[in-house]
Every structure is written in C-alpha cells, then in structure tokens.
Amino acid sequence: xxxxxxxxxxxxxxxxxxxxxxxxxxxxxxxxxxxxxxxxxxxxxxxxxxxxxxxxxxxxxxxxxxxxxxxxxxxxxxxxxxxxxxxxxxxxxxxxxxxxxxxxxxxxxxxxxxxxxxxxxxxxxxxxxxxxxxxxxxxxxxxxxxxxxxxxxxxxxxxxxxxxxxxxxxxxxxxxxxxxxxxxxxxxxxxxxxxxxxxxxxxxxxxxxxxxxxxxxxxxxxxxxxxxxxxxxxxxxxxxxxxxxxxxxxxxxxxxxxxxxxxxxxxxxxxxxxxxxxxxxxxxxxxxxxxxxxxxxxxxxxxxxxxxxxxxxxxxxxxxxxxxxxxxxxxxxxxxxxxxxxxxxxxxxxxxxxxxxx
Amino acid sequence: xxxxxxxxxxxxxxxxxxxxxxxxxxxxxxxxxxxxxxxxxxxxxxxxxxxxxxxxxxxxxxxxxxxxxxxxxxxxxxxxxxxxxxxxxxxxxxxxxxxxxxxxxxxxxxxxxxxxxxxxxxxxxxxxxxx
Numbered sequence: 001x002x003x004x005x006x007x008x009x010x011x012x013x014x015x016x017x018x019x020x021x022x023x024x025x026x027x028x029x030x031x032x033x034x035x036x037x038x039x040x041x042x043x044x045x046x047x048x049x050x051x052x053x054x055x056x057x058x059x060x061x062x063x064x065x066x067x068x069x070x071x072x073x074x075x076x077x078x079x080x081x082x083x084x085x086x087x088x089x090x091x092x093x094x095x096x097x098x099x100x101x102x103x104x105x106x107x108x109x110x111x112x113x114x115x116x117x118x119x120x121x122x123x124x125x126x127x128x129x130x131x132x133x134x135x136x137x138x139x140x141x142x143x144x145x146x147x148x149x150x151x152x153x154x155x156x157x158x159x160x161x162x163x164x165x166x167x168x169x170x171x172x173x174x175x176x177x178x179x180x181x182x183x184x185x186x187x188x189x190x191x192x193x194x195x196x197x198x199x200x201x202x203x204x205x206x207x208x209x210x211x212x213x214x215x216x217x218x219x220x221x222x223x224x225x226x227x228x229x230x231x232x233x234x235x236x237x238x239x240x241x242x243x244x245x246x247x248x249x250x251x252x253x254x255x256x257x258x259x260x261x262x263x264x265x266x267x268x269x270x271x272x273x274x275x276x277x278x279x280x281x282x283x284x285x286x287x288x289x290x291x292x293x294x295x296x297x298x299x300x301x302x303x304x305x306x307x308x309x310x311x312x313x314x315x316x317x318x319x320x321x322x323x324x325x326x327x328x329x330x331x332x333x334x335x336x337x338x339x340x341x342x343x344x345x346x347x348x349x350x351x352x353x354x355x356x357x358x
Numbered sequence: 359x360x361x362x363x364x365x366x367x368x369x370x371x372x373x374x375x376x377x378x379x380x381x382x383x384x385x386x387x388x389x390x391x392x393x394x395x396x397x398x399x400x401x402x403x404x405x406x407x408x409x410x411x412x413x414x415x416x417x418x419x420x421x422x423x424x425x426x427x428x429x430x431x432x433x434x435x436x437x438x439x440x441x442x443x444x445x446x447x448x449x450x451x452x453x454x455x456x457x458x459x460x461x462x463x464x465x466x467x468x469x470x471x472x473x474x475x476x477x478x479x480x481x482x483x484x485x486x487x488x489x
Binding site: 037085125169180350 | 387
C-alpha cells in the first residue's frame with residue numbers, strides 16, 4: 001500500500017543518518033519548498049484544464065482537444081505562451097505598487113497552503129491555531145487586489161477592485177462564522193485535531209442540521225470570496241473587461257490567474273477538512289468491519305477526492321447561476337447570510353451543549 | 359510532518375514554531391520573483407505611447423481614474439471591521455466551549471444579542487440600502 005506518511009518518514013530517517021542534523025534540516029526545507037512550488041504549478045494547470053472541460057460538458061461541447069491526448073497539454077501550452085509575452089506597465093500606473101500586487105496575491109495563496117493536511121501524517125506545518133491562521137492570512141489577499149486596482153490607474157480596474165474588496169470582506173464574516181460552528185464541535189483550531197475528531201463520522205453527518213446549514217453558508221461564502229461566478233463582479237467581463245487585472249499582461253496576469261485557482265483549491269480543501277473529515281475515510285460510528293474496508297483506500301485519495309468534488313461543485317455554480325448586481329450581492333450577505341449564520345451558530349452551541357451530536 | 363519534527367528539535371519557543379512560514383514566504387517570493395524576471399527577459403519589449411495608455415476599450419483614455427468614489431464601499435469596509443472583531447472574539451470562546459459549559463453559552467448569548475441589536479440598528483438606519 002502506498003502511503004505518503006511512510007515516504008516522508010523514510011526520507012527523514014535517511015537524511016538524518018546520512019547528513020548532519022543541520023544539513024538534513026536544510027535539505028528538508030528545500031524538498032518541501034520545491035514540492036510546494038511543484039504542487040502550485042500542477043494545481044494551476046489541472047484546475048484550469050478541469051474548468052474548461054467541465055464547462056464544455058455543461059454546454060454539450062468538446063472543450064480543448066487539440067494539444068496532446070484529450071487536450072491535456074492545452075494549459076501548459078497557454079502558460080508557455082504567457083511566459084513569452086510582454087509584461088507591460090502602463091504609463092499612468094504606480095510602478096512600484098503595480099508590480100508588488102502579484103507578489104502579495106501569490107505569496108498569500110502560497111502561505112495558506114502551509115497548514116493543510118494532504119494525507120495521513122502528511123502536513124507541512126501542524127500549528128495549534130491552524131483555522132485561525134488560514135482565515136487571517138486569506139484576508140491579506142484583498143489588499144493585493146485593491147493594490148492592483150488602484151495602481152493600474154484604470155477606471156475598470158478601480159471599479160473591479162472596489163467591488164472585489166467590498167465583496168471579499170463581507171463574505172468573510174459568514175465564512176468565519178461557519179468555520180466557528182465546526183470549531184465549537186471539535187473544540188480545537190488545529191487542522192489535525194479537527195480531522196482526528198471526525199474519526200467516527202464526518203461533521204456534516206454528526207452535526208445534524210446546524211452543520212448542514214453551516215456547510216451551505218460556507219460554500220456560498222467561499223464562492224464569493226474567491227470571486228467566482230455568480231459572484232464574479234470583480235471581473236465581470238461584459239462590463240469591466242477584466243476587472244482589477246485589466247492592465248496586467250503576460251506572466252503578471254498569469255500569476256493573478258494562478259492565485260485565483262489555487263485559492264479555489266485551498267478553500268475547497270478547508271471545506272473538505274472541516275465538514276468532510278479531510279483525509280479521514282468514510283467511517284460510520286463503531287462499525288469496525290465497514291471502517292476497516294474504508295481504510296484500505298489511501299488517505300490522500302480521500303482528501304483529493306473530497307476536495308475535487310467541492311471544486312466541481314463550485315465550477316457547477318458558475319455555469320448554472322446568472323451574475324448578481326453589487327447591491328444584490330451585498331444584500332444577500334448582510335441581510336440574509338450574516339443573520340442566518342449568527343442564529344445558526346447559536347443553534348450549534350445549543351446542539352453541542354445538549355450533546356445532541358454523535 | 360517534516361517541519362513538525364524540525365520545530366520540536368530546534369527549540370520549543372514560539373518563534374521557532376513559525377520558522378516554516380518564514381521559509382515558505384521566502385520560497386513564495388522567490389517563485390514569483392523568478393517568474394516575473396523570466397517573463398521580463400523572455401518577452402519582447404516594444405513599447406509605444408498608445409500601448410502604454412490606460413485601456414478603455416479602444417477609445418482614447420479620458421482623465422484620471424483616481425476620483426472620488428461611492429462612499430458605500432467605505433461603509434461596507436467599516437462595518438466589516440466592526441463585525442470581524444466580534445467574530446475574532448468568538449474564536450477563543452469556541453475552543454474552550456466545552457469547559458465553559460452553560461455559563462459560557464449564556465455569556466456568549468448576551469454578547470451575540472448585543473451584536474444583533476447593533477446589527478438591527480444598522481439595517482434600520484439604512485446603512486446597507488443601495489438606492
């Protein structure tokens with residue numbers, strides 16, 4: 001049985017036997033860094049390809065099918081083309097902020113990846129405030145977006161950035177409250193503890209109605225937070241050309257694009273961790289035989305299966321719902337989702353204190 | 359897993375616990391920097407005056423984009439700051455929820471009640487209405 005935990009442990013022991021502890025440590029840092037960048041590149045390519053194929057299926061057409069078998073090299077070709085393109089900085093732009101914005105957006109996306117558990121015992125950084133860390137760092141990306149919009153000195157960019165800023169900060173409240181309801185149940189902010197608390201069933205099943213409401217709120221809020229349709233006002237193509245990244249070209253544009261897709265992956269991974277048990281296989285209470293059969297499927301497959309299911313859900317939304325207007329969008333959050341999530345949190349505390357969960 | 363053992367081996371201080379993030383930050387900055395430099399070196403550099411203008415769907419760009427802006431966006435941001443602080447207050451309570459028991463629930467119910475009263479005031483005063 002292939003297991004990522006064994007591979008990391010073997011590598012760790014081998015490095016420590018071969019080299020001095022300091023050198024082994026440095027090598028491990030290097031390996032992890034290269035792995036993260038590799039994961040980033042692969043995620044970007046896979047998710048863009050997946051998006052195009054999913055949209056093609058939804059609209060009964062073929063999608064990319066020329067470059068490589070089934071068109072799987074299409075996104076790679078697109079990336080190579082973007083690297084070869086000219087990266088312009090417009091005359092009216094604030095040169096420093098304009099070039100700093102892709103850094104901010106991209107670095108935050110990469111930093112949020114740190115506490116996510118990809119498989120059993122395969123976690124880059126197991127910190128005791130995992131969930132709080134994720135919500136804290138993810139709010140920095142809005143600064144990058146506002147920076148890009150302001151520095152461009154373009155009307156479309158500024159409008160897009162303002163809309164995006166208002167939208168991201170608003171929906172963060174609901175997402176935070178939905179996350180809190182799971183923290184109440186598991187009693188810990190650490191990602192590994194939250195996963196361990198779902199040993200005998202995932203929270204979406206154990207937490208009854210409040211957990212389901214929290215999940216629905218969470219998925220709506222993260223769709224808005226990642227600027228995805230039907231909440232893609234920030235880059236509403238038909239009215240704002242490309243929103244906050246109108247003036248960006250070449251690889252600078254590609255970095256924004258990559259960060260957007262990695263953010264989708266991250267929020268879906270967090271959703272899978274909180275509500276569907278992360279890498280935890282599908283367990284039902286004390287049915288030992290059934291649980292043992294489920295354990296035969298590797299934990300990484302469980303994690304990526306759940307995450308990609310949620311990503312598919314978010315892509316499905318895009319081709320199902322029409323775009324909202326900015327006032328409708330903010331009304332939905334402030335007048336409906338926020339009160340609902342507050343009451344849901346109170347309901348969840350009641351359920352938890354009465355011990356009405358398994 | 360790799361980093362966990364690292365931080366416990368090095369020193370059990372809080373600063374050492376955050377070392378992986380510093381390393382991650384350096385790698386991320388390096389990655390973005392490398393791609394930016396690569397595209398700068400590989401791409402063509404044909405800069406004309408028209409190309410460097412702000413894009414306005416093909417017509418000549420007019421005026422400056424940095425003008426006074428609808429105050430509603432600012433109001434939304436201010437309200438966010440208020441409510442986000444409340445949500446952050448809830449985090450430590452949620453972690454210690456089981457130990458605090460009913461007393462904690464009542465205290466937090468009071469807190470949420472005050473918060474909701476403020477929220478009702480915001481809605482009634484029309485702060486969230488767009489014309």
